[in-house]
Amino acid sequence: MIPDRINLYDLSPAVLEELLRGWGEPAYRAKQIYRHLYVHRTTDPSAMTDLSKALRERLAAETSIGNLKQVKLLTGDEGMTRKVLWALPDGSPLETVLMIYPDRATVCVSSQSGCPMQCVFCATGKLGFLHDCTPGEIIEQVVWAARELEDVAKQVDQASKIENRKLTNVVFMGMGEPFNNYENWWTSVERLHDPNGYNMGARNFTVSTVGLVPGILRLAEESLPINLAISLHTPDDELRSEMMPVNKRYPIAHLIDATRVYTEKTRRRVSFEYVLLKEKNDFPEQALRLAQLLRPADRPPLLCHVNLIPWNPVLGAPLSRSDRKRVLAFQSVLKERGVPCTVRVERGVNIGAACGQLAGA
Ligand code: SAH
Numbered sequence: 001m002i003p004d005r006i007n008l009y010d011l012s013p014a015v016l017e018e019l020l021r022g023w024g025e026p027a028y029r030a031k032q033i034y035r036h037l038y039v040h041r042t043t044d045p046s047a048m049t050d051l052s053k054a055l056r057e058r059l060a061a062e063t064s065i066g067n068l069k070q071v072k073l074l075t076g077d078e079g080m081t082r083k084v085l086w087a088l089p090d091g092s093p094l095e096t097v098l099m100i101y102p103d104r105a106t107v108c109v110s111s112q113s114g115c116p117m118q119c120v121f122c123a124t125g126k127l128g129f130l131h132d133c134t135p136g137e138i139i140e141q142v143v144w145a146a147r148e149l150e151d152v153a154k155q156v157d158q159a160s161k162i163e164n165r166k167l168t169n170v171v172f173m174g175m176g177e178p179f180n181n182y183e184n185w186w187t188s189v190e191r192l193h194d195p196n197g198y199n200m201g202a203r204n205f206t207v208s209t210v211g212l213v214p215g216i217l218r219l220a221e222e223s224l225p226i227n228l229a230i231s232l233h234t235p236d237d238e239l240r241s242e243m244m245p246v247n248k249r250y251p252i253a254h255l256i257d258a259t260r261v262y263t264e265k266t267r268r269r270v271s272f273e274y275v276l277l278k279e280k281n282d283f284p285e286q287a288l289r290l291a292q293l294l295r296p297a298d299r300p301p302l303l304c305h306v307n308l309i310p311w312n313p314v315l316g317a318p319l320s321r322s323d324r325k326r327v328l329a330f331q332s333v334l335k336e337r338g339v340p341c342t343v344r345v346e347r348g349v350n351i352g353a354a355c356g357q358l359a360g361a
Contacts, residue, residue, distance in 0.1 A: 005063055005064045006019070006062060008059075009065070009143070012187075013194075029055065033048065038197035039197075041143050041146060041147050043066075044060075066140040067089055067140065068140050070086060074351040076347075076351040079157075080101070080158075080347075082100075082152070083096070084098075085361070088113055088131055092113035092114070092360075093127075095110055102163050103163055105149050106167075106168065107171070110176050111172055111180075116128070117180070119231075121317055122314065123356055124358050124359055132184060135188040138184065139191055141174075149165060149167055170206075172205070173208040179209045179214070179219075189226060192205075203225060207219070209228070219262065220265040229271045230270055232272040233273070259302060263303040269305055271307050274306055276308055276327055280319065282330050284330065294339055301338070306334055307344050309355055310327055313357075327343055331343060
């Protein structure tokens with residue numbers, strides 16, 4: 001992969017058209033190429049047989065279909081979870097996880113290589129911040145997943161287990177903090193949503209943020225109604241600042257206020273992620289305080305849902321995972337207080353592909 005080539009996935013339809021016009025090609029060529037990229041998901045210009053040979057050759061010489069080089073593919077959950085490790089042109093690692101279910105398939109996409117947020121319980125933060133993905137580098141991960149899903153569904157031993165061969169959900173919950181790379185990330189969402197392109201419905205996207213308030217307020221103003229998940233992890237400021245340095249900049253009250261602005265503006269339910277760490281943030285009293293935070297006596301309840309995530313082990317972190325009993329006890333306090341709450345079903349733990357385990361290995 002030559003990094004200074006034009007990555008076709010980085011180009012908007014208008015810019016692609018401009019490039020081709022500069023090459024003396026008619027505008028409809030751009031549409032044909034766009035279809036190859038997003039609908040046929042072609043990986044090689046020589047397969048774009050509706051283009052002239054000269055154009056195919058020029059594309060091959062001067063552009064690339066994606067920037068990511070596949071380093072490793074790991075499979076787990078009987079082939080239904082597939083994690084790919086990529087190398088970016090500068091050598092930084094990036095990971096993407098495809099989770100296949102009989103009736104749906106979700107791809108978990110990275111927005112940055114490494115992460116600047118430094119949450120103590122997450123493996124990605126241990127890498128530090130390495131690289132902001134370009135829109136194309138984000139899009140490419142989704143296109144890969146769509147292709148991979150089709151390929152797996154064709155395998156005889158898997159075919160009967162997969163009724164739906166289309167990617168149904170894109171979650172921005174891989175490496176990095178999407179709102180820390182907002183422009184590029186949002187461009188990728190718009191491009192993937194484009195009916196002439198990949199054509200993914202807005203409600204099929206979910207972005208997860210560490211709690212960057214400006215990003216939440218900005219998303220509230222966007223026209224596409226995508227889903228928002230917020231990593232809360234505790235109702236207590238002191239503990240949250242210890243677990244997530246971002247809390248010193250955007251403490252809980254501020255975060256909750258921004259969330260209210262978001263739900264009032266969009267009328268959409270947000271989900272709060274809550275990683276359960278044994279005897280740290282999984283006591284019933286904390287569940288009670290969480291319920292009070294989300295359903296306060298003096299304000300209307302926040303339009304939300306809580307997603308409990310038993311912590312996945314990260315090497316070197318002096319933490320432990322809440323056992324099932326503590327998870328269920330925590331959940332029942334929330335439910336009794338009227339807070340909708342589910343426990344996330346884990347995928348990919350034994351291939352290091354579960355939440356918070358993405359560290360480029
Ligand atoms: N930066 C974004 C998205 C990344 S991770 C964010 O912070 O939301 C997606 C989710 O996995 C977040 O809720 C994150 O806090 C959680 N997570 C991180 N490390 C984890 C671990 N070791 N076990 C379980 N969940 C983890």
